[in-house]
Amino acid sequence: MAGDSGSDAADSIDLADAYAVKTPEDSRRLYRQWAKTYNETFIEANSYIYPRAVAELFAEHVPQSISLKIVDVGCGTGAVGSILSSLRPECAIDGYDISPEMLTQASLLKRPDHSAVYRNLVEVDLTEQLPVQKFDAMTSSGTFTHGHLGPKTFLALIDLVVQDGWFVIGVNAEHFESRGFANAIDGAVLADRITVPLIELVDVYAPGSPHHGDQAKVCIFRRKI
Ligand SMILES: C[S@@+](CC[C@H](N)C(=O)[O-])C[C@H]1O[C@@H](n2cnc3c(N)ncnc32)[C@H](O)[C@@H]1O
Structure with a gap:
């Protein structure tokens, strides 16, 4: 989940976590964890065009x-x-x-x-x-x-x-x-x-x-x- 830390948590981040964002602080926290894997686990995995x-x-x-x-x-x-x-x-x-x-x-x-x-x-x-x-x-x-x-x-x-x-x-x-x-x-x-x-x-x-x-x-x- 987005609130956890560590690479396993980063691997499990998905669109549901992005939709759960409500505040700028939520964004800071989510994307802090997601940044390194975002291209692979979001862009590539979902064919984000x-x-x-x-x-x-x-x-x-x-x-x-x-x-x-x-x-x-x-x-x-x-x-x-x-x-x-x-x-x-x-x-x-x-x-x-x-x-x-x-x-x-x-x-x-x-x-x-x-x-x-x-x-x-x-x-x-x-x-x-x-x-x-x-x-x-x-x-x-x-x-x-x-x-x-x-x-x-x-x-x-x-x-x-x-x-x-x-x-x-x-x-x-x-x-x-x-x-x-x-x-x-x-x-x-x-x-x-x-x-x-x-x-x-x-x-x-x-x-x-x-x-x-x-x-x-x-x-x-x-x-x-
Ligand atoms: C879904 S990502 C899109 C990134 C990129 N444009 C793409 O299409 O892959 C949304 C981006 O908005 C940024 N963001 C969210 N809230 C923001 C804010 N209040 N000010 C500036 N950037 C923000 C996030 O950090 C994140 O990088």
């Missing part, structure tokens, strides 16, 4: 003409960054996460030229404090969901991106309306803060995964004011 879908939608929709500074919110072990850096090698990617252990795993990722996938990795509780740095674009997978980051943080994070900058943000489809993400986005559109999002429904897990069927809504929009 959501980060690839988000990275591909980013590459499809965000114009390539300039070298963007991108922030990956809740970057974890770096699943989005590793794919996005191969699709958009000219972009600088920073990763923000509450878990120093997950960030350590992300720091191990390298590009083909042996430089780091992530330019900067920052430990931050995004429900508490917003970094001052501004980005041209924001991306995220697996973090806007029950018990992790909610709609209030979603709205606050708009300020991290420059005017006309881009967002390609995945939100768990099951929680999109029930947890208030849809209302938050509608409010931001009405207030003229963001453009009307294009929403792409994507599979979180590939066919054959025990969790195939879970979906996410990837929201693609730009900051207006």
Whole structure:
């Protein structure tokens, strides 16, 4: 279980533990234990394809003409960054996460030229404090969901991106309306803060995964004011 310690406990962590997260402190505790085995026991074992879908939608929709500074919110072990850096090698990617252990795993990722996938990795509780740095674009997978980051943080994070900058943000489809993400986005559109999002429904897990069927809504929009 997530509250135990030691490698046996880490091996038994699963989606149920992630769904049991309610507070930032729960996240710190869960991902402290899960970081070293997350790629193997979660991404690979469950055929978790959501980060690839988000990275591909980013590459499809965000114009390539300039070298963007991108922030990956809740970057974890770096699943989005590793794919996005191969699709958009000219972009600088920073990763923000509450878990120093997950960030350590992300720091191990390298590009083909042996430089780091992530330019900067920052430990931050995004429900508490917003970094001052501004980005041209924001991306995220697996973090806007029950018990992790909610709609209030979603709205606050708009300020991290420059005017006309881009967002390609995945939100768990099951929680999109029930947890208030849809209302938050509608409010931001009405207030003229963001453009009307294009929403792409994507599979979180590939066919054959025990969790195939879970979906996410990837929201693609730009900051207006
Ligand atoms: C399910 S993982 C997703 C990681 C990665 N994006 C992926 O798709 O594999 C959720 C991540 O959100 C981070 N997280 C949870 N609460 C957070 C908070 N309050 N501030 C910053 N990051 C948070 C966790 O530490 C964890 O790395």
